[in-house]
Amino acid sequence: MSTSSNASSNLLNRLRKNQDSRDEAPLYREELPSSTTSIPLLDSTTKTSPFQYFRTPEFRHRARTYSLGLLVRLLTLIVIIGVLAAIGIGLTYTDGLPDPDDYSNLQFNWTTNPSSYLRPFNTTFQYNVLLDGHSHSTYSDGRMSVRQLLDWHIANGYNAVIVSDHNTIEGGLAAEKLALAEYNSSIVVIPAIEYSCCRLHMNLIGINQTVTIGPPVPTDQDLQAVIKQVHDLGGIVIVNHIPWSNTTEDGYEVPRLPNHPSLSDLKAWGVDGFEIINQGTFDYPTMQFCQENNLIQMTGTDVHYPNVPANAWTLIQTANYTKESILNEIKARRTSFLFDPTGTNTRSYPSENSAYWKLAPLTTLGDYFNSFYSDSKGMYSFQGTFCQPEVLEVHNSMIGWFIFWLFISVVVFELVRAGVMALWSLVRRKTSISSQ
The missing domain is CATH 1.20.5 (Single alpha-helices involved in coiled-coils or other helix-helix interfaces)
Structure with missing residues (x-):
């Protein structure tokens, strides 16, 4: 009995020791360093994976x-x-x-005398009037006020000017009123309208009211009605810058003003003459047509901005220095001209507009994003429409490269960010160790 009892007692003690060892195992594992708690304990026979x-x-x-x-x-x-x-x-x-340029403080403090270095096209022609037959003010798309426009012309050797804003007489009338009131006959103003549409531009000169404008693409009959209306008002009709009108519009392979009437058609419709010089362009074929058909030959600066030269002066000899006398000589075809293809040397430049720079960062961004597409409309009709069909083209290649470089930028940013965060963590760890 005693032997059996001892064996049972020994077995019970061994079971208790095994249970105690199992109970103590977690206590041992909890005392392991914290850096190893997330790593499984493996014996030397276990195979580990580098991607574990x-x-x-x-x-x-x-x-x-x-x-x-x-x-x-x-x-x-x-x-x-x-x-x-x-x-x-x-x-x-x-x-x-705001415009990027400020035109409010322009100075025209010079005087050009073209007669001192140029001779008339008809070398024996006598003259006392130097006329600009085509100009624009802020009443349409010009950048100079009527006062600045008069000062610019005086500085460039003119003593008469035709103010011909697009589709309105108001600029010409305002300039004439100012000249009569304040300029003491130093310059004579003749009001006019540059009738502008998608077929041609023509100056309607010597009238005092705005004639019927439109439609943007007039018929032959519409144009003939305008010519007749001007003649009924006592004015003259000069067709402007035919080389400019017939130049190919970029991207369309058609003239800037499609379906421009021919010289012969315009003569048959009753126009009085043609602009043979516009800015620095000498339209020699049109001048020959005028000579052959006894039509008025006009020159014009077509000035819109102050920082351009004067290239041509229409020459007239008058007994009385008045608008009426000048118009009578023009109608009688007694004119000549001076021409300088280089143009006058002295210019006036606008100052920077501080208001523009406030929005420039945003408008420049707009220009960049606008380059993702092209919205071509062709030549403006000056009647709220355009002369060619609108063509919208999305530049897929540029958009693709934009996305590519944006992706590269994001990757570089993330790499730099990871490097900065790792460096910051290392600095904090060293700081923490040194402070213990």
């Missing part, structure tokens, strides 16, 4: 956190680019924005 860490919960947590952060950063970048593009493109289609 990528299957751990810690890696999955870190990957999830980074992915969410990257998504937030990408969405933020897309929203910022979208907002900037919308603002920039919107501003480029907004009217009334």
